[in-house]
Amino acid sequence: MTQALRRGGTLVGSEPWAKAALAVAVLTLGVFGFVYLQHALALVLFPYDWDQGEGYDAWSAWLIDRGQWPYSGNQAFPYYSSNYPPLWSYVVSIVMAWAGPGLASGRAVSTIAAVGCAAVAGSAVWFQTRTAWAGLGAAGLVFASPYVFHTTPLARVNALTVLFALLGVWAFERPTNRRLAWGTLALLLALFTKQTAADAAVACLGFVLLTRPRAGLAVSIVLGAAGFSLLAAFNVLTGGAFWLNVVSGNANPFEARQLFDYAVNFALIHPLPLALAAWEAASAMRRRAWDPWTLYFLASGVAALGVAKLGAGESYFLGFVASGAVLASRRLVRLLASPPITRGRPVWAVAALLLVAGQAVLYAHGPLALGGVLVDRGLQAPLLGRTPTxxxxxxxxxxxxxxxxxxxxxxxxxxxxxxxxxxxxxxxxxxxxxxxxxxxxxxxxxxxxxxxxxxxxxxxxxxxxxxxxxxxxxxxxxxxxxxxxxxxxxxxxxxxxx
Incomplete structure (x- = not known):
């Protein structure tokens, strides 16, 4: 792919007009990254629930630190169970062993995981394109989304789930036996952090079945066997409480209006990266240029329909945001290498800056939501869109x-x-x-x-x-x-x- 991005031995992005436009775009995304980290630190220092459910996820970690399963039949005091697999709680329990109970440990782990998500997305693009600004842009697109700002710094399982999923997709990108082994482990960890990571598993298995059918079959068997074995083991060890709470307890009813509201809201807030990513995915599918990032983008888009479940929210789009950031950055590199763009030069630079400015307005959140057109448009903004005071x-x-x-x-x-x-x-x-x-x-x-x-x-x-x-x-x-x-x-x- 790198050769396709070069023209006469020189990257288009190194020309002065492109440098100026790209510098403004990357700096704009960098501002969103700074805002995210400032907000996340404030949440770590704030001891009370900012999102309904944070305290329960954190308490599950404390129970594990105390040597107890966070699953029960819920029929006797204290009537408590988690409705998620135990991996996030186990990771947080390691921090809680010296920090004590509370939300700080969970929020710190989730923030680090979110930074990891941006780093993986950026690194994947850099390795594909060998273009620094594209890698920085992909990482910035992750941080810039209001959905990421609202949901990932919380003491919830979502950021760590997506991090493991992204690591799995990245490993499957070059499906050598060693990378398939590491990728399968990452997918297993993702699935036992939150069940919604099934989209990444489907994408990765689909990719390797298309490109290395025998290896794909072997990986599918290993992942399936390991997953079902762990599921059975947890269920036996908890006397059936794991299945009751993690599987049966998550079969919530669907609300069509909620799905419509979130789908429209996501599209209105993310039009530029969504369009670029969809363009890249359509081009790859048309050329039969299979890769796990394209399949993950498609699978996570389908999985995001789960936002229709009662109690679901913006976190259901996190995989879609991250995979979309990778594809959008890739498409932008292709665009800048195309002859119509290279001939237009300053005209295209101005057009690009206008598009970036428009997208930045739609991304406004936190302290950047100053009023007027700069408002946080996320559906969960009224509750999660500001920093505790x-x-x-x-x-x-x-x-x-x-x-x-x-x-x-x-x-x-x-x-x-x-x-x-x-x-x-x-x-x-x-x-x-x-x-x-x-x-x-x-x-x-x-x-x-x-x-x-x-x-x-x-x-x-x-x-x-x-x-x-x-x-x-x-x-x-x-x-x-x-x-x-x-x-x-x-x-x-x-x-x-x-």
């Missing part, structure tokens, strides 16, 4: 103080408040609701606990518990305090007279 910290501290007024356990919809207050986490709110809606969880024991006022404090914000639990709280607890934090009204309840 001192006022947010004070609000969280007020909730913790309310929990500490009474000595007993707390039932907190966002569990980080209980953890900071020194209480154990009780119940995984949305997971129990999903199980309840699927007929897989009986709320009677938890309702009985509430009737007996076993919990000295109950903290609600979005009221995501199953309805019988909410009804029991309303009957047996009274509202003692409300606190405003990140767009939510947190309600603190104490036991009351029936």
């Amino acid at each position: 001192a006022k947010d910290r004070q609000a969280g501290d007020a909730i913790v103080a309310a929990i500490r007024r009474l000595p007993g356990p707390a039932l907190s919809e966002d569990p980080s408040f209980a953890v900071v207050a020194g209480r154990p986490v009780v119940a995984n709110t949305t997971h129990l609701r999903n199980l309840y809606d699927a007929g897989l969880w009986d709320p009677t024991p938890l309702v009985a606990d509430l009737q007996a006022k076993r919990y000295d404090t109950v903290v609600l914000n979005a009221q995501l518990y199953p309805q019988p639990v909410l009804d029991a709280i309303g009957r047996h607890y009274y509202l003692a305090q409300t606190v405003q934090l990140n767009g939510f009204t947190y309600q603190v309840f104490y036991p009351g007279a029936d």
Whole structure:
């Protein structure tokens, strides 16, 4: 590919007009990278949930550090289970062994993983093109997406999943036996971080089956056997709780309107890289120039349709963003090497700068969302689009103080408040609701606990518990305090007279 990008022995990108345009584009993407890192550091230092579910993922890591499985039948106190495979929790537990429970370890691991995602995307493009600006551009496109800004610095499994997936795709790019072995391991790690990494596995296996059928069959057998063996082992070791929580518990209903809203939103925010990536993918498919990045782009685009699931969000597009960054950068290198572009020179430079400026406006988020046309357009921007402030910290501290007024356990919809207050986490709110809606969880024991006022404090914000639990709280607890934090009204309840 490198030879195709050269003209007369000189890279087009080395000409003055191209240098100026590319420097502006790369610097613009660099600003987004700086904004991301500043936001991620602020989150690491902020001890309270910024996204519903962070505290549960982090608590699963703490349980593993304590030598406990984060899976149960959910029918006895503390009614807690994770709904993800255990790898992310295990990695975070290594940090928690010296840092203690809380969100900081999980957020730090996820941030490092997100930086790794950008590094892998950039390195893959550099090795393909031997063009530094293209590699930097691919890395910058990962950081520039508001979807990446919103979801990857959180204590969630998503960034590490995509990192392992990208490493697998990169390894399969040159399918030697050694690289296939490393790539298969990376895919296995991705699948046991989050099940949605199946898109990368499908892409990689499809590529090697097309290019090296015998090796592809062998890799498919090895990956399948290893995956099913681990699944069976986890299920046996947890008495069936792994299947209940990680497989059955994630079979959520689909909402067509949610799919439509996210698909339109993603396309409106990412038009330039999406168009370039689609162009590159279509060209590769037309030429039958199979490569795992093209197949991963297509597979992750299909997998992103899972955003229609109840409770899904922008994180379902992360693989699509990363693979799209690779293909878009590759296509841009091809464009700059094409005769119409090289003849146009300054005219094309101006056009390129205008396109970059327009895309940068659509990418605005965090401190760059200054108002007017510079607004964060992501659907999760109202909750995840800003950085925590001192006022947010004070609000969280007020909730913790309310929990500490009474000595007993707390039932907190966002569990980080209980953890900071020194209480154990009780119940995984949305997971129990999903199980309840699927007929897989009986709320009677938890309702009985509430009737007996076993919990000295109950903290609600979005009221995501199953309805019988909410009804029991309303009957047996009274509202003692409300606190405003990140767009939510947190309600603190104490036991009351029936």
